[in-house]
Amino acid sequence: MILYYLINAIFARDIFSVFLTFPLFVLVITAVMNRKSKYFDIHEMVWIIVYIFFVIEPVQAIADGHITDGPVDVLYFTRYELMEAMVTIFIFFSLYLYNSVICYRQDHGFRTENILIGQRMMLVAFVINVFAFVGVVVTSGGITNLLAYRLEKDVSSTDFISFPILTLQISTAFIACIAHIGAPRNFKYISTLIIAIILILLGISQNPRNAARYFVLASWYPVVYIFMRGKISSAIAYAGIFFGLIIVMPLMNLVGREGVSLDEAARLTDFGGGVLRVPFVDVFDMSVYNIAYMESHNWYFGLKSLSIILFLLPRNIWTDKQVWTGYEMGAILEDTKVAGTYNLSSFITVDFYADGGLFGVVIGSSIFLYIAHRYVLQSKVTLNGVDLQGAIITASVPILIRGPFGGNVYLTFAELVLVYLMQKASRIGSK
Structure with a gap:
């Protein structure tokens, strides 16, 4: 990490970006140097994503007041706006580190409860999984539409209920793998056959051709984690993340969104250029734009943060529910032809800042x-020795930091709820 930063600092187009980051x-x-875990976990995923999104990308992209090769590259930002955006991010992750240390000290030595997932739960998960897959096919407009490139999908034939059914398929796949x-x-032979069927069905519904990159990661990282029994070394994880960002993500973008073949995508991708300009990373860009954006808008005094907390509450019930700031800014950039889409990155501090500036960032x-640390990140339950909750959250970290948080937390929340219910059922069944 240190060497890669130094290389990028040497080749930085604006020395100010080095001082900034x-x-x-x-x-x-x-x-990272003070991590207590022997293996890759939630916290290390957080720090490697912070490193890429908020340290490496700004060094690579900032040049003479512009953040190049991104959605706002035509706009000029003052150094004050760049610094204030970085301050909001530094505040958040300083508090994150503080909470991590405090929670570790308080929970050190706490005995983790291990729930055994047996054959019965595996068979139940298998049956549910097969029916869920059939439901995904039906509610996605048929197998042809399900397998189609994302660009070619007929969105109008996809029912909203396909999302909770897909979540059920993914979650039961995790439980079955843990039972295996x-x-x-x-x-073991029957178990292996069941797992083979489940993973084939998961591969059909969630693959780089037909699914968003986030869904692919959220579906498959926990599977790998389970079979590795949580023992993924940090070095391998870091190498995998950099390989994914520089090699896999550009290919998936072309294959899934543009509908080109894998061979053609490989020919169109400049892999070497990704070393000094990580592609498709624009989280810091939008954090800076938020500073400039709020200069001409009034504070929301907690309404943005409240819309995140109550993300499950539909707008037809809460008619005055605020649109997440990322979507709001994205819509303006799309309308003014600055960006090609409204679906842009938006770290959660963007909403906190919109509620009350730096004070809003500190409080929010x-x-x-x-x-998050008290009730979500400090998991005290394992299933057959595997921290499934931790695996699910780890796989979700990139998209939750990329944001908007309120618009992307649904899958993570639904998976955790379903796994919790099956965990409860296993505990009751074992008594």
């Missing part, structure tokens, strides 16, 4: 991170 770089290195690694020897980040 250095404090956060130090924070990231401090956090704990299956007794006399059940403090409350959000306290809740």
Whole structure:
């Protein structure tokens, strides 16, 4: 991480970008070097994504007041706006590190409860999984539409209910995989056959050709994590993340969104250029634009943050529910032809800042991170020795930091709820 930063600093187009990112770089290195876990976990995923999104990308992109090769590259930003955006991010992750350290000290030595997932739960998960897959096919407009490139899909034939059914398919696949690694020897052959069927069905519904990159990661990382029994080394994880960003993500973007073949995508992609300009990363860009955007808008005094907390509440019930700031800014950029889409990156501090500037960032980040660490990140339950909750959240970190948080947290939330219910059922069944 240090060497890669130094290489990018040497080739930086604007020396100001190095001074701008250095404090956060130090924070990231401090956090990584003081990690207590022997294996890759949620916190390391957070720090590597912070490193790429908010340290490396600004160094690579900032040049003479512009953030190049992104959705706002035609706009000019002052150094004050660049610094204030970085301050909002530094505040959030300083508080994140503080909460991580405090929670570790308080929970150190806490005995984790391990729930055994047996044959019965595996068979139940298998049956549900097959029916869920059939439901995904039906509600997605048939197998042809399900398998189509994302660009070619007939969205009008896809029912909204396909999302919760897909979540059920993904979650039961995780439970079945966990049951498989704990299956007794006399059940191993049947168990292997069941897992093969489940993973084939998962591969049909969630693959780089027909699914969003986030859904592919959220579906397959926990599977890998389960079969590795959570013992993924940090070095392998870091190498995989960089390989994914520089090689896999550009290919998936062309294959899934443009509908080109894998061979053609490989010919069109400049893999070497990704080393000094990580592609498709624009989170810092939008954080800076938010500073300029709010100069001509009034504060929302908590309404933006409240819309995140109550993300499950439909707008037809809460008619005055605020649109997440990322979508709001994206719509303006799309209308003015600055950007080609409204669906742009938007880290959660964008909404906190819209609620009350830096004061809003401090208050919003403090409350959000306290809740996250107390009730979500500190998992105390494993299934057959595997921290499935941790795997699900780890796979979700990139898209949740990319944002908008309120618009992307649905899958993570639904998976955690379904896994919790099956976990409860297993605990009751074992009594």
